[in-house]
Amino acid sequence: MKAARSGTKDGLERTKIAVMRKVPFLQRKDQLEEEDDAGYLDVAVSEVKHPPPQLSPMPEGLTSQQVVRRHILSSIIQSERSYLESLRRILQEYHRPLMEAEPRILSPRKIRPIFYRIREITQCHAMFQIALASRVAEWDSSEKIGDLFVASFSKSMVLDVYSEYVNNFTNAMALIKKACLSKPAFLEFLKKKQASSIDRITLYGLMVKPIQRFPQFILLLQDMLKNTSKGHVDRLPLQLALTELEMLAEKLNEQKRVADQIAETQQLARTVSDRLLSKQLNSEQGSLVLCETLIEMVFGERGQVLKSKERKVFLFDDVLICANINVKGPPDISSLVPIGPKYTIKWSAPLQLVQVVEVGLEAPQGKDTKFQHCASKRPSTVCTSAQNKTSKWFWAPPRLYQELQELQHDLSVVEEVTLLVGTLQGTYQNLNTTVAQDWCLALQRLIRIKEEQIQSANKCRLRLQVPGRPDKSGRPVSFMVVFNTANPLSKISWVNRLHLAKIALREENSPGWLCGEDEDRSISPFWYPLLACHMPVFASICHSLLHH
Known part of the structure; x- marks a missing residue:
């Protein structure tokens, strides 16, 4: 009927069909929607x-x-x-x-x-x-x-x-x-x-x-x-x-x-009380990149797991959000229809300030915070810029690292014992070079098994360095969060998506023809290539010409 009022040819045809079907022109909007339902x-x-x-x-x-x-x-x-x-x-x-x-x-x-x-x-x-x-x-x-x-x-x-x-x-x-x-x-x-x-x-x-x-x-x-x-x-x-x-x-x-x-x-x-964050979530400009339920792990000073709890982690194109999950609901309703979880934000962080920390590598150093890697007996999960530079971290799983260190220590001791046994001048039944070498081989085998266990655990373990609120003196504070993913592919997906999302935030990856402030424009629905790094094209040619 709208097309008929506008006087278009298509509207005329629709009007003829409506007259043939004896459809009254004065109908409520919901009646029209019910009758003309996608043909x-x-x-x-x-x-x-x-x-x-x-x-x-x-x-x-x-x-x-x-x-x-x-x-x-x-x-x-x-x-x-x-x-x-x-x-x-x-x-x-x-x-x-x-x-x-x-x-x-x-x-x-x-x-x-x-x-x-x-x-x-x-x-x-x-x-x-x-x-x-x-x-x-x-x-x-x-x-x-x-x-x-x-x-x-x-x-x-x-x-x-x-x-x-x-x-x-x-x-x-x-x-x-x-x-x-x-x-x-x-x-x-x-x-x-x-x-x-x-x-x-x-x-x-x-x-x-x-x-x-x-x-x-x-x-x-x-x-x-x-x-x-x-x-x-x-x-x-x-x-x-x-x-x-x-x-x-x-x-x-x-x-x-x-x-x-x-x-x-x-x-x-x-559920967001922060106006700025609420505006970001409700904005059509922002988009959800990845969303998954992960297991947050909290470790004690001896490497034992103190707490593990499910968290919903939301990766947007400019912010990372970790939320608590609440699945409680009225029992009489939940038996008829899934209530679905409710989320309350535990923490959120600008994506550019979130760092992925891999085992065996030093944590990324920023301008304000410094982190170093090692298995330590100190149960700290928060680090400020004023901390001693020799302060070490449990990157997790700490218990396995501690056991690995103990095995490596025992191996070094047994190797020294083997050298001393070789200097013995007498012959003894259970104390000779062959027995000592068997000890070394057994410890080396245990070390390989422990390293495989650590590698297997790390394949599903995602470690993030997240900025926190400054302390009372105004110094920046960061904390480490450890998540267990469902499988190794999930961890790889998180690491890759985080990396690509941070690259997309760079200035060179913000095309000038996309204007987020212009309400009349909408962002193009296609993905454009990301510029990952700058490569000088003419520098080497100019350098060679100068030398010739």
């Missing part, structure tokens, strides 16, 4: 005209591979039937009763975002089930299923619908949680629906199924491909179908991850 047409699929797929009895004389493929096809049929039934339950047992309830439990304006794109997903799979029934009916003559998946799920419409559902999923769960807290009638409605269902599955359990659907398809088709010979007519279509579904699942997983990170950032911003 969606709700087509009723009758199970009388289109019965669900049914596999015929197994004929005789099938090979073992054909029998296995029929069983996998039966699993696909049952899985799809169960999935479609779950989608219809969402619409029939939750969406429709909420929309028709008198008095209102929730307003339609709040109901629609919760069930966003469920109808469209149901429609896609209703169409897929019709095609699947046709293919199953001719299975014994064709034994082909891969091309059906390619034709059904390679359409852009499927990706668009699922993408919008996945992007909205975190928001939908937040709306359900908020409605449970503010509307007791809605909470009671969800409890009754769960109690009356046969499987006692919650609304969340039903709504998470679209997110799990394509990974389930991939597993089933992988099994089908394993039991399809190389010369089979279905092998290439199955490979194409797996490629399509894996690409689709990867895109959806990435979108879900980004949506979850945005939601976590927004939740974190609501």
Whole structure:
């Protein structure tokens, strides 16, 4: 209607269609949004005209591979039937009763975002089930299923619908949680629906199924491909179908991850008391680079672990934030929908002042603070510029370093003993050069094992030197934070992302055509190459010319 009022050709065509459909021009905005929903047409699929797929009895004389493929096809049929039934339950047992309830439990304006794109997903799979029934009916003559998946799920419409559902999923769960807290009638409605269902599955359990659907398809088709010979007519279509579904699942997983990170950032911003930091988190100019739950380790003076606790670490393009995780929530609500963790900031630091400290290397020296590396018995975790330069650090794991030092000390002593044993003039049964050399070999073997243990521990250990608040005299203070990552690749990812993010903050990597202060402009959505270092191009040529 907006286009019709503007007098465009497209608006005229839309107006004609609206008149043919007898759509009144004076409607509320939410009614228009409901009818004109991305071109969606709700087509009723009758199970009388289109019965669900049914596999015929197994004929005789099938090979073992054909029998296995029929069983996998039966699993696909049952899985799809169960999935479609779950989608219809969402619409029939939750969406429709909420929309028709008198008095209102929730307003339609709040109901629609919760069930966003469920109808469209149901429609896609209703169409897929019709095609699947046709293919199953001719299975014994064709034994082909891969091309059906390619034709059904390679359409852009499927990706668009699922993408919008996945992007909205975190928001939908937040709306359900908020409605449970503010509307007791809605909470009671969800409890009754769960109690009356046969499987006692919650609304969340039903709504998470679209997110799990394509990974389930991939597993089933992988099994089908394993039991399809190389010369089979279905092998290439199955490979194409797996490629399509894996690409689709990867895109959806990435979108879900980004949506979850945005939601976590927004939740974190609501708990910030610092205005400047809150402005940074809420600003569209800043972006989240990496976000992960890490284990913070605190060590004692003997190298023992005093405390370990989960922290959520947020790496933005200009600030690093460590947050406490609080997962407590009302038990009656958390049983129906995941509450999700709440975060409170423990510390934050400008990214340019954060340093990664690797074991075996001296800590990076700044203008104000100095750190040196060694395994020490001093249990200090804070260092100021006024500290003695010989003050050493536990870089962790301290206990392993201490044990390694003790072994190295014992080896040096045994080597001296070996030299002294060689000067003995008499012959003794258990005191000779051979026995002493065996001692040395045994200690060397223990040292190698200890070094391997240290190396293995360090592969998952991330050490950061973080600036703290100045002390009473105004001197800068820094402290060391040690995190355990889930695996070595995670640590490598953190080190690399921190390094690249700091490089991106340099002046030479701030293009002049990107103006963050200009509200009318938006930052370009592409990544531009980072300048890591300056390399003189003409200096060597000029130098050689001067000498010639």
